[in-house]
Amino acid sequence: MSSIFSKILNGDIPSYTIAEDDRYFAFLDINPLAKGHTLVIPKKEVDYIFDVEDELLADMMVFSKKIARAIEKVVSCKRIGVAVLGLEVPHAHIHLIPINSEADINFSKPKLKLSREEFEELAKKIRKELK
Ligand code: 5GP
16 A cells, blocks of 8 residues: 555655654645645555544644644745545645635635746745744
8 A cells, every 4th residue: 555645755756845753744735725735644654534543643733733833934824724635645634725715725726836946935935934
């Protein structure tokens, strides 16, 4: 079993890394709803978020909080919205999405098309805020 996100973790597929520690990895969503849209995953591959063991699941939100604080400093928004769908990739992940209104978190909306330079710049700025 190797999800596309495990391939990213293994370095087989590139990503715009935001942060990692021994248990979690955060990277920019490649089809973002907003600039700064970030995914947080546990390194341990589990499909459904509510199958993630209690402590790992609870600490995933604390890890996400640090990332959200950093995104807020880079992308102007009212809040960082939090969403969990998991309909596309069978590796538990939390979406962190800068929002100004509830319409900003509609996954049926066309996604932003950002250049490699824009992704890199965003990731760099968010990483800097995490230091
Ligand atoms: P979900 O499983 O929550 O419904 O959606 C999966 C999310 O992962 C989508 O927002 C999609 O854009 C993102 N995604 C899918 N494949 C990749 C990938 O290879 N790299 C990155 N960075 N994001 C991906």
